[in-house]
Amino acid sequence: xxxxxxxxxxxxxxxxxPELSGDRYACLFGNELTDRWVRAVxxxxxxxxxxxxxxxxxxxxDTMEDYFRLHPGGVLVNWGAGFSMYPFLIDGKIDCLDVDxxxxxxxxxxxxxxxxxxxxxxxxxxxxxxxxxRQEDHDSLLADVRQWIxxxxxxxxxxxxxxxxxxxxxxxxxxxxxxxxxxxDMLGCVSxxxxxxxxxxxxxxxxxxxxxxxSGDTFSHQLLSTESYRQREGYRxxxxxxxxxxxxxxxxxxxxxxxxxxxxxNMYLLxxx
Numbered sequence: 001x002x003x004x005x006x007x008x009x010x011x012x013x014x015x016x017x018p019e020l021s022g023d024r025y026a027c028l029f030g031n032e033l034t035d036r037w038v039r040a041v042x043x044x045x046x047x048x049x050x051x052x053x054x055x056x057x058x059x060x061x062d063t064m065e066d067y068f069r070l071h072p073g074g075v076l077v078n079w080g081a082g083f084s085m086y087p088f089l090i091d092g093k094i095d096c097l098d099v100d101x102x103x104x105x106x107x108x109x110x111x112x113x114x115x116x117x118x119x120x121x122x123x124x125x126x127x128x129x130x131x132x133x134r135q136e137d138h139d140s141l142l143a144d145v146r147q148w149i150x151x152x153x154x155x156x157x158x159x160x161x162x163x164x165x166x167x168x169x170x171x172x173x174x175x176x177x178x179x180x181x182x183x184x185d186m187l188g189c190v191s192x193x194x195x196x197x198x199x200x201x202x203x204x205x206x207x208x209x210x211x212x213x214x215s216g217d218t219f220s221h222q223l224l225s226t227e228s229y230r231q232r233e234g235y236r237x238x239x240x241x242x243x244x245x246x247x248x249x250x251x252x253x254x255x256x257x258x259x260x261x262x263x264x265x266n267m268y269l270l271x272x273x
Contacts, residue, residue: 007082007104008034009041010160013053020251021054022061025085025121028111040212045204048243048262051254055246059267060157060188061089067155067186068094074153077145079177080133080161083108087124095125097148099141102130133161134169138176145180154181159190166220178234181272187235189268191224199260229268239269 012034014026041049068074068091078084081098090096098105105128115121127148131141156177162170177187196202206221230237243264247256256262 005034005037006160009037010053011083012038013050014057016050017054020051021057022089023057023085025088026083028115028120029083041208045208046201046263048256051247051251052243052262052265055243055250056159056190056265056267057084058250059241059246060159061086063188063269064155064157065090071153071155074155075149077149077154077156077180079156079158079173081108081157082160084157084159085121086157087126088121092122092124095127095152097127097129097145099129099131099145101132105130133165133173136172138172142176142179145176149180151182154185156181156185156187158187162189162191162224163222164220165222167222170222170224174232178232178272181234183272185272186238187270187272189229189270190265191222191268192264193266194223194225196264197223201261201263205263226266226268229270232270234272235270236273237268238271239267241267 011026011029014021014023018024076094076096079099081100087096109128116123129144244256244259
């Protein structure tokens with residue numbers, strides 16, 4: 001498994017309940033290999049994963065829609081965008097930028113262009129930037145993002161990424177994010193808490209990725225404390241949710257109370273100050 005294959009898996013999760021996830025287009029990325037990976041994760045790691053990822057997508061979709069109602073001239077930048085479809089789910093007037101590794105960007109651009117031509121998805125203003133966050137030099141990346149934003153209000157999303165990065169790369173990336181944003185801009189992040197390391201389900205996830213890492217890609221298993229977000233220079237933590245709180249909000253009939261029974265990712269909303 002390569003890191004980009006996790007993007008296909010996440011799409012399959014979102015497609016499992018489009019009413020809950022709010023993503024009616026994730027199903028377009030479906031394929032037989034991904035279906036096999038999903039069955040493996042559900043069977044070997046946790047049966048909750050599809051449900052949880054639907055909650056995550058819905059949370060960020062609602063959060064960014066709230067932001068763009070207040071900032072209709074704002075822009076969306078998805079860092080490590082994978083195959084997320086937010087640009088096609090939010091207001092079509094919002095300008096969007098996907099930032100990811102070159103192979104993912106090229107593959108996604110070709111697919112989306114074809115689907116637009118076929119009328120399977122609506123035309124949207126989506127721009128793409130190729131980048132590997134693990135590179136030491138972020139200067140050109142920062143310059144490109146700043147130029148594209150051009151002083152407009154911005155909502156940044158960083159999900160499905162931090163687990164795979166080292167602490168050093170993460171610190172460098174957050175400095176780049178802060179330098180690219182202005183006061184009042186928002187940043188949404190997703191990560192696991194350090195205490196997750198003691199849960200059986202987290203051990204199963206780490207082991208699953210390690211056993212199936214056939215490519216040499218980096219699976220760092222990074223865990224971040226809530227306090228680390230409070231201490232991020234240039235940002236103020238404004239909201240903190242996890243899958244348990246989101247399940248109560250969006251699917252109370254399936255509410256989860258045992259945080260140790262699931263891969264409980266935490267969602268953080270930070271404001272640039």
